[in-house]
Amino acid sequence: MARILVTGGAGFIGSNFVHFVLSRTPHTIVVLDKLTYAGNRESLTGLPEERFQLVVGDICDAALVDALVADSDIVVHYAAESHNDNSLHDPSPFVETNLIGTYTMLEAVRKHGKRFHHISTDEVYGDLDLNDPVRFNESTPYNPSSPYSSTKAGSDLLVRAWVRSFDVQATISNCSNNYGPFQHVEKFIPRQITNILAGQRPKLYGTGENVRDWIHADDHSSAVLTILEKGTIGETYLIGANGEKNNKSVIEMILRLMGHDETEYDHVNDRPGHDLRYAIDSTRLHEELGWEPAYTSFEDGLLATIDWYRAHPLWWQRDKAATEARYTELGR
Ligand code: NAD
Ligand code: DAU
Numbered sequence: 001m002a003r004i005l006v007t008g009g010a011g012f013i014g015s016n017f018v019h020f021v022l023s024r025t026p027h028t029i030v031v032l033d034k035l036t037y038a039g040n041r042e043s044l045t046g047l048p049e050e051r052f053q054l055v056v057g058d059i060c061d062a063a064l065v066d067a068l069v070a071d072s073d074i075v076v077h078y079a080a081e082s083h084n085d086n087s088l089h090d091p092s093p094f095v096e097t098n099l100i101g102t103y104t105m106l107e108a109v110r111k112h113g114k115r116f117h118h119i120s121t122d123e124v125y126g127d128l129d130l131n132d133p134v135r136f137n138e139s140t141p142y143n144p145s146s147p148y149s150s151t152k153a154g155s156d157l158l159v160r161a162w163v164r165s166f167d168v169q170a171t172i173s174n175c176s177n178n179y180g181p182f183q184h185v186e187k188f189i190p191r192q193i194t195n196i197l198a199g200q201r202p203k204l205y206g207t208g209e210n211v212r213d214w215i216h217a218d219d220h221s222s223a224v225l226t227i228l229e230k231g232t233i234g235e236t237y238l239i240g241a242n243g244e245k246n247n248k249s250v251i252e253m254i255l256r257l258m259g260h261d262e263t264e265y266d267h268v269n270d271r272p273g274h275d276l277r278y279a280i281d282s283t284r285l286h287e288e289l290g291w292e293p294a295y296t297s298f299e300d301g302l303l304a305t306i307d308w309y310r311a312h313p314l315w316w317q318r319d320k321a322a323t324e325a326r327y328t329e330l331g332r
Contacts, residue, residue, distance in 0.1 A: 001026045001027060002028070002073040002074050003027070003029075003030065003071070003072050003074075004021065004027050004028070004029050004072065004073065004074045004075075004076060005029075005030050005031075005032060005068050005071075005074070005075045006018055006029055006031050006032070006076050006078060007031075007033070007059050007076070007077045007079035007101075008032075008039075008059075008077070008078035008079030008080060009031030009032070009033055009054070009078065010031060010035055010039035010040055010043055010044055010054065011033070011038050011039055011040075011078060011079070011082070011184075012038075012043075012082075012178065012180075012182050012183040012184060012187075012217065013078055013119070013178055013220060013221075014031070014033070014079070015040075015043035015044055016180055016181070016182060016217035016218060016221055017076065017078065017217075017221045017224060018031060018044060019047070020218055020221035020222070020225070021221070021225065022047055022048060022051060022052060025225075026051075028051045028052070029051065029052050029053075030052075030053045030054075030055060030068060030071075030072065031044065031052075031053070031054045031055065032055050032057055032059065032065070032068055032079070033054065033056065033057075033079065034056065034057065034058045034059070035056055036081075036093075037184075037319070038081075038082065038184050040182070042314075042315055042318075043182040043315075055068060058101075059077075059079045059097065059102075060096060060097065060100050060101050061104075062104050062107070062108070065104050065105060066108045066111065066112075069105070069108035069109055069111075069112050069114055070108075072114060073114065073115065074115045074116075074228060075105065075108075075109055075114055075115070075116045075117070076117045076119065076224065077102065077105050077116065077117065077118050077119055079097065080097060080098050080101075080119075080152065080155075081093045081094040081097050081098060081148065081151075082148070083184075083186055084123075084146045084149070084271065085186070085271060085327075085330065086148075086186075087146050087147035087151075088147065088271070088272055088273075089330070091147035091151075094147050094151045095147075095151055098148075098152055098155050099151050099154050102118070102155035102159070106158060106159065106162045106168060106170075109169075110162060110166045113169070114169070115169045115170075115228075116159070116168060116169065117172075117173070117227060117228055117231075118159045118170060118171070118173075119173060119175070119224070120152050120155065120156050120172055120173065121149065121152050121175060122136055122175065122213070122238065122278050122280055123144060123145070123148070123149035123152065123278065124144050124149055124153040124156055124174060125140045125141070125142060125143060125144075125174075125278075126142075126144060126145055126149075126275070127145065127276045127277055127278060128276065128277040128278065128279055129276065129277065130211065130276060132277075135240075135280055135281040136174075136238060136278070136280050136281060137281040137283070137284070138235075138238055138284055142156075145273050145275050146275075156172055156174070159172055160172070163233070163234045164234075169233050170233065170234070171227050171228075171231045171232070171233065171234070171235055171236070171237065172235075172236040172237070173223065173224060173227055173236070173237045174238050174280075175215065175220050175223070175238075175240065176212070176213035176214070176215050176239070176240040176241075176278055176279075177213060177214050177215065177243075177278070178214075178215055178216070178217045178220050179214055179215075179216060179217065179301065179302065179305055180216050180217035180218065180305055181217075181305065181308040181309075182217075182315075183217075184319060184323075185316050185319050185320050185323050186319075186326075186327075188212075188247065189250065189302070189305065190305075190316065191323070192250075192265075193254060193258070193305070193306050194316050194320055196254070196255070196260065197309060197310065198320060200324075201264060201266045202251050202255065202264075202265040202266070203265065203266055203268045203327070203332065204247060204248060204267050204268065205247065205269070205270050205271050205274065205332065206267070206269075206270030206271075207248070207267075207270075208246060208247040208251065209246050209247075209276075210246060210247050210274060210275065210276055210277065211244050211245065211247075211276070211278065211279070212244075212245065212247065212250075212278055213240050213241075213242075213243050213244050213278050213279050213280050214245060214298055215239065215240055215241040215243055215293065216241070216293070216294075216295040216301045218295070219239075219293035219294055219295055220239055222291065222293075222294065223237070223239040223285060223291050223293075224239075226285070226289050226290070226291045227289065230289045230290075232288075237282075237284060237285050237289070238280050238281065238285065239280065239282055239285060240279070240280025240281070240282045241282070241293040241295065243298050244277075244279050245298065250302075251265050252265075253299065253302060254302065257299070257303055257306055258306060268331065268332045269330070269331040269332050271332070
């Protein structure tokens, strides 16, 4: 039984990890989260009080981080500024949280000799051509495109350097696009679902030919647990579930699953520097650690996600109007 410090545990993937771990293991979790616009206490309700605590604070606060790391066995680091569109508008919080924040976490785990797992993204590898048979693997060179992905790439490199130079006991995972409950309405899938629920039309950037490799957040969580249990210190593991789909087909599927005509969406301005395609080869995770995803049908997982947003209007309505106002300013 371990005491796990989860940074960013009030965000989308972090909160799914907290629910996943507390419902399947005897571990105790302390979440450190700043509750930025992307964090939500309501994503952490219904958890066992004796095994869960939320600390509201900043991962750049060295004294706070030091005390929490000293008191933990394992640190799983999810906290980040995570949205590409925001990073194009104002990169500064991305540099601060993703780089300085990760540095602050690393210094604390170095001092206290604690196991660290760094959560990262496939975007550090840049993008692929549409019909390229190649997919990203652990040897793909870094080539990030946006302020978001470049700060995530920088944070990965900090972790690698702290492993090599200071023997920090760390692993890294780079995952593809997640979907599931508790995802902020600024992101592609929840934006479209909640637009339809709110009587607005879905919005497709550019032509919609861009491909993302979708994985359910629970499968991301099970992969991270597998790496914590069986991963080799100093190694990187790519997490993906063979979920490549172009954005146009995902919008059409959402419309169809929600009982609408597949053409009822708007084309809006494209994202500057928009990555064309991401695709993950997760052979290493399968062959070396024996991990398999539980969600084999994207359509079933998407339907369950649509049902979740339908059943939790108060959760997403909190952020919807402000998010759409920001998109209106950007012409998207
Ligand atoms: P999110 O934006 O939903 O959540 C981020 C959380 O971090 C929020 O709760 C926020 O309050 C918190 N946070 C931000 N700055 C902080 C700070 N300075 N101190 C403490 N807490 C802070 O993000 P997400 O989509 O859940 O992503 C979580 C992690 O997973 C990120 O590291 C991201 O790069 C990575 N990732 C995301 C995806 C995806 O598809 N969303 C895929 C691969 C990897
Ligand atoms: O690949 C992993 C990454 O996936 C994570 O590292 C990021 O944190 C996460 O936000 C996600 O990045 P993307 O930029 O791929 O996700 P987003 O949901 O913003 O957009 C997905 C695709 O949908 C992308 O090609 C842009 C497009 N899009 C997005 C929005 C919000 C639209 O067509 N319409 C939209 O309204």
